[in-house]
Amino acid sequence: MSIRKGRSVTISDVAEAAGVSRAAVSKVIRDAYGVSPGMRARVQSAIEQLGYRPSVAARALRGSSYRLGLEVPHVNARFMTQIMTGAKQAVSGTPYQVILAPADGPEYSTLESLADGLVDGIIAVSPLVDPAWLEDLAGRIPVVMLGRHDTPSGYDTVIGDDRTGTRAIMRHLFDLGHRRIAHLTEPEPVTAPGTGTPHAIRLQVYRECMAEAGLGDLVQVARRHDDSEPARQAAAELVARHDRPTAIVAGHDDIALDALAAVAAAGLRDRVAVVGYDNTDLAEHPLIDLTSVDQQGVEMGAEAATMLLERLQGRIEPRHYVATTHLHVRGSSVRPTSDRAETGGRDQLE
């Protein structure tokens, strides 16, 4: 076994040397419950042999920066305003500040940069960061993963109830008489099954609801090509199809705004319903008037920041918080026009 010193030794090296999981190493370091004496001895032996020095200790030595960092995938994601607002509310009255680091590219280097003495705790939003890598990071600095449906042992999570939120949308659209309902969402990697991203869950629940309603063959999934680009072209293609949907369920409000733009440009605002997710501040603007799911983003941001403060004050057991959702019905929830609603498009396929 090669013996490496200092920062280049990671929690993964220790886990490998001890023959245990990274989570187990993390538990030993954190002195958490549920660690057998034998496992503790093996891990401590590996830590000594490798010269592993958790940076949590290093941080304690050099003192606090009194900053929390919010890492977001893109600078222009509107929902992040809610998260940031909540995080700032939570630290109000404490010596802590919150800074925002948009990845817009390699989120690993952004997170590393935050962890490298910049902040005392990290709220991570980029949906595709490897959970094992995050467990490593969480061995050095408190981490909350926001949005992703993980159940990690080394870090906390804050999610919205994406299942309930999406089911509420689908029920609402079925009640209005919609059957040909499309889902406009993020590129494949962000919605891949098993990733646990909000968009993977929303897509899955959309498919389930369509199948349960006997509309499985009317499923239409469209995507924007890149999650930093507008979805307007994808939406325009969707509404130009001969089997045009009567309703578009957008992955979130930014995509819904693009869908509304495409629908308006095609002169179909009274014929195609659009529903968003996140209830961002524009949804209730009278010119936008977008039905959307409120997943309490301000509360989510406040909860995430509070979790970091708790960890900085000594909490070691992981916490997993689920925010409730509420569907706000607005003018974009048009009914299907009678010719399409009744034939439903489906008859054309049969």
Place this chain on the structure above:
Amino acid sequence: MSIRKGRSVTISDVAEAAGVSRAAVSKVIRDAYGVSPGMRARVQSAIEQLGYRPSVAARALRGSSYRLGLEVPHVNARFMTQIMTGAKQAVSGTPYQVILAPADGPEYSTLESLADGLVDGIIAVSPLVDPAWLEDLAGRIPVVMLGRHDTPSGYDTVIGDDRTGTRAIMRHLFDLGHRRIAHLTEPEPVTAPGTGTPHAIRLQVYRECMAEAGLGDLVQVARRHDDSEPARQAAAELVARHDRPTAIVAGHDDIALDALAAVAAAGLRDRVAVVGYDNTDLAEHPLIDLTSVDQQGVEMGAEAATMLLERLQGRIEPRHYVATTHLHVRGSSVRPTSDRAETGGRDQLE
């Protein structure tokens, strides 16, 4: 003279002790041109006597963080997305990252926190930070002030051409036949004469244009009560007046969105023109369709970040950059309705 040691001695103390301006001290520290040998000797003597240690040197000793910081007044200002996008473009391909620090309160502590080892250079946006304080800060770390019409010697500035942009708006509205034109802007402190903020300039030019057109007695200035709150109520009060304006010139697009909401809620979208400033991404949304001035925010952000990189590579002469403006005319530029345009409201006063 009290002798203080270390960080508590500021550039202002040195200037006072040497009997010169802060800018002169800054020049000596930076080894800039235009410093007489006598002045240099006086300043160096004061530096030694007070034990002043410019943190620029401290920064060089502890190495680079490879981060630039963007300090903004509020987390929800849409124009900042352009600035951040440009700044990130400018550092693309360099080892630098850009982080965002929303003040949402005391901007001095936010700027201090950024300067305190967090970043290597700062783009400051909060409009009311004391220029002398900024000169001090710029003695420790490169600073670009974004938006404010200063001509400091110790830091760089990037501004839009607020005069030309505002004149273009007013000419456009006069050409459409508007005479009763209101200005909806930020609270008093942000528009006070002499502050050099974009909003002070835009208000001043609005008044000038009205006066030049012989419409000085039709000037109406409305404000939102707090620059972190929506302007919708102020806009609603404006359009509910008996001498309702036929056009609203908003200080920027966020305020314009609120004005559009109030106008739409009052059923006046075809009767009251609304013009914004910044040409944020929503302006061209077909449901918003807002006439707005593009002041090249992405270019401004890129220029500001480039200036910081130049300073980090040794530039010491201040640079002051002015971005050009372009008015985008869209559907919110309705003409005054004939009954109001021709009587102009003014006749009612006479």
